[in-house]
Amino acid sequence: MTKMIPGKMVTFAVLCMLVRVVCTQECSTCQCCADGIFHKCSSRGYCNYGCIDGYYGEKCNYECTSQNCLSCDRHHGKNCLKCISGYFLRNYTCYECGSQCQSCSSYGCNSCSGGYWGNTCDAQCMQNCASCNKYDGHCLFCESGYYVYYRKCTTCGYHCAECGSSGCTSCHDGYWGSTCNEICGQNCASCSKSDGNCLSCSSGYWGNTCEKPCGHHCLACDERNGRCLSCEHGYLGHPCTECRRDMCINQFDCDLCSNISFYAKSGVCCLCSLDNCVSCSKALDTVKCKICKQGYYPQINGQCELCNSYCFKNECDSFSGECLHGCINGYWNKTCDTKCEPECLSCNQADGSCSHCKNTSKYGPNCRSECSNTCKNSKCDNNENCMNGCIQNTFGEKCENKCDGSCSPKDNRTSCSEKTGMCLYGCQTRYKGKFCPKDVGNRSEKQTTLKAALGCGLGVGIMTLIVLAIIAVFWFRKRRRSNTERNNSLHDARKDYDTVDANFREAELNELRYEALQGTGVHTMDQTTYYSNVAEKVNDIITYQNVHGGSLSD
Numbered sequence: 221m222t223k224m225i226p227g228k229m230v231t232f233a234v235l236c237m238l239v240r241v242v243c244t245q246e247c248s249t250c251q252c253c254a255d256g257i258f259h260k261c262s263s264r265g266y267c268n269y270g271c272i273d274g275y276y277g278e279k280c281n282y283e284c285t286s287q288n289c290l291s292c293d294r295h296h297g298k299n300c301l302k303c304i305s306g307y308f309l310r311n312y313t314c315y316e317c318g319s320q321c322q323s324c325s326s327y328g329c330n331s332c333s334g335g336y337w338g339n340t341c342d343a344q345c346m347q348n349c350a351s352c353n354k355y356d357g358h359c360l361f362c363e364s365g366y367y368v369y370y371r372k373c374t375t376c377g378y379h380c381a382e383c384g385s386s387g388c389t390s391c392h393d394g395y396w397g398s399t400c401n402e403i404c405g406q407n408c409a410s411c412s413k414s415d416g417n418c419l420s421c422s423s424g425y426w427g428n429t430c431e432k433p434c435g436h437h438c439l440a441c442d443e444r445n446g447r448c449l450s451c452e453h454g455y456l457g458h459p460c461t462e463c464r465r466d467m468c469i470n471q472f473d474c475d476l477c478s479n480i481s482f483y484a485k486s487g488v489c490c491l492c493s494l495d496n497c498v499s500c501s502k503a504l505d506t507v508k509c510k511i512c513k514q515g516y517y518p519q520i521n522g523q524c525e526l527c528n529s530y531c532f533k534n535e536c537d538s539f540s541g542e543c544l545h546g547c548i549n550g551y552w553n554k555t556c557d558t559k560c561e562p563e564c565l566s567c568n569q570a571d572g573s574c575s576h577c578k579n580t581s582k583y584g585p586n587c588r589s590e591c592s593n594t595c596k597n598s599k600c601d602n603n604e605n606c607m608n609g610c611i612q613n614t615f616g617e618k619c620e621n622k623c624d625g626s627c628s629p630k631d632n633r634t635s636c637s638e639k640t641g642m643c644l645y646g647c648q649t650r651y652k653g654k655f656c657p658k659d660v661g662n663r664s665e666k667q668t669t670l671k672a673a674l675g676c677g678l679g680v681g682i683m684t685l686i687v688l689a690i691i692a693v694f695w696f697r698k699r700r701r702s703n704t705e706r707n708n709s710l711h712d713a714r715k716d717y718d719t720v721d722a723n724f725r726e727a728e729l730n731e732l733r734y735e736a737l738q739g740t741g742v743h744t745m746d747q748t749t750y751y752s753n754v755a756e757k758v759n760d761i762i763t764y765q766n767v768h769g770g771s772l773s774d
Contacts, residue, residue: 252280270294273302288314290326302326308340318342329354348373369399377401388413405429436460436491463490483507496524498538510539517541530556563587575602594619610634615641626656 252275253260253267261267261279271280273290276297284292288307289300303314303326310328317324320341322331332341334350337357345352348366349359362373367387376383379400381390391400393410404411407430408418421430424439426446434441437460438448451460467482467489468474477489480499492500496516497509508522516524517536527536530551531543540554547556549566560567564574564587577587580599591598594614595606610619612634623636627643636643647656 254280286313346372374399407431436493460491463488465489480511494522494524512538514538528556561586577602580607592618592620610638615639624656626651 250259250261250265250267252272254269254272256269258268260269265279267278267280271277271291271294274284274292276282276284276292276294278294280294282297284300285297286292286300288304290302290304292301293299293312299312300309300314301312303309306317306324307314307326308317308324308328309315309326314326317329318340320333320336321329322333322341324330328339329341332338332354335345335352337343337345337352337354341354343357345357346359348363349361350363351361352359358371359368359373362368365376365383366373367376367383368374369387376388377399379392379395380388381392381400383389387398388400391397391413394404394408396402396404396411396413396416400413402416404416405418407422407425409420409422409430411418418428418430421427421443424434424441426432426434426441426443430443432446434446434448437452439450439452441448448460463485464482465471465474465488467477467479468484468487469476469478474487474489475484477484479489481492482489483492483500483502485502492498492507492509494500494507494509496513497511497518498513499511500507500509500522502508506522509518509524512518512524515527515534515536517527517538517540519525525541527534527541528543530547532545532548535544536542536555537544542554543556546569547553550560550564552558552560552567552569552572554569558572560572561574563578563582565576565578567574573585574587577583579587581591581597583589583591583600583602583604587602589604591600591604592606594611595618596608596611599607600618601607605617606619610616612632613623613636614634615621615623615636615638619638621641623634623641624643626648627635628645628648629635630645633644635645641655643656647653
């Protein structure tokens with residue numbers, strides 16, 4: 221450790237004494253003591269009420285040592301208690317307030333510039349916020365086009381006409397609400413922003429909620445009482461229903477109007493004002509509707525009444541009231557005012573007979589006939605045709621037929637097709653074919669019988685051909701004889717006699733040949749033999765004729 225020279229120690233001690241003397245002299249008269257109700261300091265120089273700004277100590281004879289400090293702790297001059305202007309206190313130290321601080325005290329910023337918040341105004345407000353709370357950052361005022369909603373800035377919206385800091389102050393026509401997102405009522409042109417009540421009506425409506433139409437042919441009416449202010453072209457007065465002569469087809473004797481909405485009355489045309497009526501007429505001082513609007517029809521009393529609710533789609537002829545598209549299930553006739561039978565689900569629109577039954581085990585015009593028990597679950601349509609097929613071993617639309625007994629069974633399944641009756645699993649022994657009708661055991665006997673029948677048929681066919689040939693020859697020769705001269709009549713008669721005689725002889729010959737054929741066992745002939753024999757017989761006929769009666773051309 222370096223030892224201090226005694227001379228230097230003396231000099232340092234003298235300087236310290238001089239400083240303290242100066243400070244003591246400066247506040248020796250209690251000038252640095254704070255004022256009080258009594259003496260500022262005691263006889264010994266101690267301040268009774270503390271120090272003035274910038275000083276500390278029991279006698280307040282020392283300046284505060286902390287920079288930018290206005291006042292400090294009386295016993296610790298480095299601990300600042302209050303800062304000068306433009307600085308704030310933090311942990312006994314003074315700091316500069318900063319550029320975002322609008323006004324500053326020793327304890328921090330009192331207010332921030334727009335868009336900032338916090339003790340030192342160093343935090344930015346949220347997006348679109350012009351000014352926010354200094355302590356929590358919640359927005360107080362928004363930029364143009366936005367308003368404060370739940371402490372945040374929300375856009376004013378498309379339907380907002382004017383927007384303030386707290387929300388929309390006015391809406392475009394047809395909208396209301398704090399954000400102008402609510403739509404005004406139907407037929408309401410503008411409404412109150414706060415509650416949506418109509419302020420003005422759309423053209424053609426009136427009333428508190430603009431729910432009432434102005435009337436037929438009225439373009440605009442008073443929104444308070446509905447009185448018509450302007451009518452469609454060609455209509456006058458209130459409610460645009462005054463009678464007019466310019467609608468008369470015959471101006472001298474007005475008995476017909478040019479517009480079907482008018483009717484003739486006492487030489488003028490008056491507008492038909494009956495409810496839901498398109499065209500009306502006057503008879504015996506009574507105006508009756510002839511044609512109603514769609515969905516209505518005229519009653520006997522001339523008033524329009526709704527179409528019967530049992531009409532399909534509730535549509536009927538506006539003149540006759542007849543349903544245009546038939547009836548809903550359960551009703552019938554032209555106006556659908558008659559109920560079907562209780563058992564019917566639906567019935568014929570013309571006669572009321574059931575077309576579908578509620579109970580699928582019934583059928584018939586009144587749905588009172590029982591479906592066949594051969595139908596599965598005994599269910600059928602109204603024509604008695606089985607809906608779910610047949611029970612085992614039956615077939616047909618009504619399952620009225622039984623499968624052939626020759627069909628082979630398989631397990632517990634049905635043995636034939638429900639549609640055609642064809643055997644599904646083949647035939648039992650000694651039967652064959654799709655329907656198993658043929659008995660193989662009696663085949664030989666059946667074939668013999670069949671061939672005998674075939675032989676008989678062939679013989680009859682041959683005889684028929686021979687007779688036809690004789691008739692043809694006879695007719696041909698008779699025609700030729702009619703063209704000969706009358707003086708040869710005796711000769712022709714003789715010739716005819718010869719021809720007839722030859723034909724008889726030919727018939728006799730053919731009869732003998734047929735008997736010979738039967739002796740040869742015709743039942744063994746096949747189809748080829750049949751056709752060759754027929755050709756031979758025709759050749760025999762021609763040969764016989766050539767021998768006995770000349771050629772066919774004679």
